[in-house]
Amino acid sequence: MSSAISTALPVGALRLDTLVAELGPQTATLLGAPPAARAVRTTEFHDALEDLPDEPDTLLLVPSAAPAAGPDFAALAATAAQLGYAGIAVKCRDADVDAVSAASLRAGIPVIRVGERISWRLFDALLAQLLGEHRSSEDTHRDRGAEPLFALTNELAEFFGGSVAIEDLGRRIIAYSSVPGQLIDRLRTQGILTRKVPDSPFNDDQYRTVLRSEVPIKYPRLDDEEPRVAYAIHAGTLPLGTIWAIDSSGLPELTAEQEERMRSAAALAASHMLDDLRVRRATQQPREDRLRTLLDGNDVGGSEFAELGISEEHGAVLLAFSPERREHSPLPAQLRSLVQRHLALQRPEAVTAMRGGRVYALVEHAGSRSPRDLVEPVLPVIDRLLGPGVRVALPGVAARPGDVAPLRDLATRLFDVSPAGPGDSPASPADRLLTVDALRPALVFARASALFAEAPELRSPAIERVIEADPLVADTLVAWCGAFGNVARTARELGIHENTVRYRLKRADEHYGVDLYDPDTLLAAWLQLRSGSGSAPG
Numbered sequence: 233m234s235s236a237i238s239t240a241l242p243v244g245a246l247r248l249d250t251l252v253a254e255l256g257p258q259t260a261t262l263l264g265a266p267p268a269a270r271a272v273r274t275t276e277f278h279d280a281l282e283d284l285p286d287e288p289d290t291l292l293l294v295p296s297a298a299p300a301a302g303p304d305f306a307a308l309a310a311t312a313a314q315l316g317y318a319g320i321a322v323k324c325r326d327a328d329v330d331a332v333s334a335a336s337l338r339a340g341i342p343v344i345r346v347g348e349r350i351s352w353r354l355f356d357a358l359l360a361q362l363l364g365e366h367r368s369s370e371d372t373h374r375d376r377g378a379e380p381l382f383a384l385t386n387e388l389a390e391f392f393g394g395s396v397a398i399e400d401l402g403r404r405i406i407a408y409s410s411v412p413g414q415l416i417d418r419l420r421t422q423g424i425l426t427r428k429v430p431d432s433p434f435n436d437d438q439y440r441t442v443l444r445s446e447v448p449i450k451y452p453r454l455d456d457e458e459p460r461v462a463y464a465i466h467a468g469t470l471p472l473g474t475i476w477a478i479d480s481s482g483l484p485e486l487t488a489e490q491e492e493r494m495r496s497a498a499a500l501a502a503s504h505m506l507d508d509l510r511v512r513r514a515t516q517q518p519r520e521d522r523l524r525t526l527l528d529g530n531d532v533g534g535s536e537f538a539e540l541g542i543s544e545e546h547g548a549v550l551l552a553f554s555p556e557r558r559e560h561s562p563l564p565a566q567l568r569s570l571v572q573r574h575l576a577l578q579r580p581e582a583v584t585a586m587r588g589g590r591v592y593a594l595v596e597h598a599g600s601r602s603p604r605d606l607v608e609p610v611l612p613v614i615d616r617l618l619g620p621g622v623r624v625a626l627p628g629v630a631a632r633p634g635d636v637a638p639l640r641d642l643a644t645r646l647f648d649v650s651p652a653g654p655g656d657s658p659a660s661p662a663d664r665l666l667t668v669d670a671l672r673p674a675l676v677f678a679r680a681s682a683l684f685a686e687a688p689e690l691r692s693p694a695i696e697r698v699i700e701a702d703p704l705v706a707d708t709l710v711a712w713c714g715a716f717g718n719v720a721r722t723a724r725e726l727g728i729h730e731n732t733v734r735y736r737l738k739r740a741d742e743h744y745g746v747d748l749y750d751p752d753t754l755l756a757a758w759l760q761l762r763s764g765s766g767s768a769p770g
Contacts, residue, residue, distance in 0.1 A: 245271035264336020286565040288316030309339035381407035394478025402518035403429040415480040440535030448494040529637025541581040552643035553591040556621030649674035681763035708736040
């Protein structure tokens with residue numbers, strides 16, 4: 233079947249066998265599965281605490297202390313092969329070469345053996361240099377592929393009299409004008425040279441405003457920056473990037489003709505960007521990166537919702553999907569792909585990312601439609617294609633980008649307090665949708681448990697003595713409180729005689745000093761029992 237393998241390489245990629253040949257035999261050698269026409273587009277260091285990113289054509293670098301010939305490496309190789317990785321780079325002893333080669337053949341993914349004297353830092357630098365040189369050699373071809381966008385920027389530059397740039401959502405410059413005599417400033421020159429927008433304290437606010445605006449915006453001269461006109465590029469409601477034009481007219485406001493030119497240019501740019509796979513791929517990755525930033529809660533700038541095409545007036549709903557932890561549970565990467573495809577059919581602004589073995593999705597909040605309506609149809613599809621066991625947490629709505637990380641923490645708590653596992657998996661799809669309303673008591677007990685653990689002075693010594701010395705009395709106290717002091721109901725629940733209940737309550741009062749008549753004391757005692765300090769039911 234090797235003849236059926238396509239020899240077409242992704243843009244910016246380098247054949248794996250060519251890459252190894254360029255590195256030389258003293259640096260790298262191939263083991264196991266043949267490289268065929270595999271391509272390397274990027275590299276990634278393996279982190280044992282994180283799931284592998286869903287990035288085909290990646291060369292995985294594994295500087296692990298674990299033996300490369302062990303079972304963990306075999307599992308890693310199988311996962312990397314399923315994700316479409318180009319290969320795995322490892323260091324191994326001569327005695328392990330046969331075992332590593334066998335694992336490579338079983339998984340169907342090539343392995344690069346890195347020279348023992350080559351540090352991982354040097355190896356990564358060599359890879360970056362080779363991939364960078366290869367991409368530079370393709371610049372002419374890539375410019376020809378983006379020629380319509382370059383022609384578009386030149387046409388706008390002739391009209392505005394200043395330099396024009398088209399950027400993707402990662403703030404990378406993907407096309408720029410080259411009209412003789414065009415007005416240009418230091419900032420634009422630096423951006424063109426690096427193909428990336430230089431950092432500025434005004435960036436986040438400006439991009440947020442431009443992406444939200446339905447009309448072109450004109451920014452006046454600011455320090456050494458010339459006046460600019462900016463407009464968002466959209467495909468429907470989904471943002472793709474922005475157009476920025478330096479305006480040499482000297483006019484304080486936009487004219488009707490200038491506004492129309494920007495609108496027409498944005499519509500034309502959108503059609504080319506959607507048709508260009510390279511730009512589409514570059515657009516999607518920044519969206520996932522934005523979501524990961526929001527989930528982690530680090531370096532949140534405040535413009536993320538606008539960049540994701542989410543209305544800040546409506547806010548965003550966070551959905552968290554957690555596969556059951558068992559031998560045949562679906563890979564998070566497979567689950568993410570399925571969730572992304574399903575949500576995108578209904579909500580084009582939907583973006584997904586993986587974190588800690590779970591899949592997170594962010595969509596704009598629609599007040600007339602609950603998050604359940606989005607999730608319930610996809611659960612049967614997940615069960616059919618990936619197997620049962622996936623639970624979904626619906627922690628709420630984020631009014632601001634900074635609210636997403638706390639919602640992720642709340643989703644984690646919902647998973648922690650809900651039933652899970654082969655022995656007590658929820659029976660129906662509806663029971664697998666975890667909401668704060670449904671699990672609020674369990675959240676309270678979990679928080680109380682943490683509170684009692686952090687502040688031992690809050691724990692009643694009398695209750696602790698009951699738990700340690702007389703668990704039957706502790707169980708009776710929990711059941712009696714849950715029955716609102718009804719002895720008959722408590723006896724039925726525990727399957728004992730009513731007099732036994734009365735005896736145990738009397739023993740708790742007289743022998744252990746538990747006050748059964750003060751409501752505040754009784755409430756604190758019940759929380760202590762229910763929070764995990766005894767054998768109370770969950």
